[in-house]
Amino acid sequence: MRLKKKGMQWLRVLHILSISIWLGSVVCIGGLAAMCFFQLNESEFLTVAPLIPELYRSVVLPMAIFAMIQGIFYGFFSNWGFFKHRWVVFKWALVILTGLCTGAGGIGQMFSVLEKVEKTGFAGGWADGGPVLLFISLQVLFMIIMIVLSVFKPRKRDRQASLA
Numbered sequence: 001m002r003l004k005k006k007g008m009q010w011l012r013v014l015h016i017l018s019i020s021i022w023l024g025s026v027v028c029i030g031g032l033a034a035m036c037f038f039q040l041n042e043s044e045f046l047t048v049a050p051l052i053p054e055l056y057r058s059v060v061l062p063m064a065i066f067a068m069i070q071g072i073f074y075g076f077f078s079n080w081g082f083f084k085h086r087w088v089v090f091k092w093a094l095v096i097l098t099g100l101c102t103g104a105g106g107i108g109q110m111f112s113v114l115e116k117v118e119k120t121g122f123a124g125g126w127a128d129g130g131p132v133l134l135f136i137s138l139q140v141l142f143m144i145i146m147i148v149l150s151v152f153k154p155r156k157r158d159r160q161a162s163l164a
């Protein structure tokens with residue numbers, strides 16, 4: 001079964017909506033994390049910083065899962081398929097990398113900083129926040145690359161034509 005024109009348009013609306021919420025939330029989480037590491041004292045940090053994994057769990061994760069379900073829909077029910085276009089394959093790879101930078105990166109690192117602060121105190125700044133902020137920036141970067149890929153949809157044939 002293939003989706004018809006209207007179905008594809010609605011899928012695109014849902015896709016753009018969910019990835020906007022996903023990217024927007026990650027940018028806001030990045031802003032909140034920067035405030036936590038650069039502007040708060042230890043007790044404020046221990047109150048606010050646990051909200052970051054919570055935001056990932058309650059807002060980012062559902063949107064990421066929703067976007068991946070749409071990716072599966074594109075794969076099975078549209079002509080885009082899973083492996084027909086290199087940019088689509090590349091998007092799957094970037095989605096997996098973004099997932100790793102979220103789970104093991106942003107969230108995992110935040111839990112280890114919280115544990116460290118409880119044991120040995122809060123240093124703040126890049127000393128405590130470096131890895132968390134790096135992984136959040138990577139998530140944003142990968143998502144921007146996915147948006148560029150999706151809009152330009154680079155094809156082999158286009159490149160060959162432009163070289164000719």
Ligand code: HEM
Pocket residue numbers: 008012015016019023067068069070071072074075080088091092095142143144146147150151
């Ligand atoms: C989970 C894997 C994903 C797959 C398999 C996938 C696949 C696709 C496909 C096939 C289209 C083309 C729809 C069309 O033109 O009718 C599309 C559109 C788009 N995707 Fe994804 N996508 C995925 C995740 C993402 C993510 C995470 C982002 C952003 C961070 C994203 C950004 C976009 C954008 C902006 C468009 C609209 C492009 C346009 O209207 O020209 N996608 N996606």
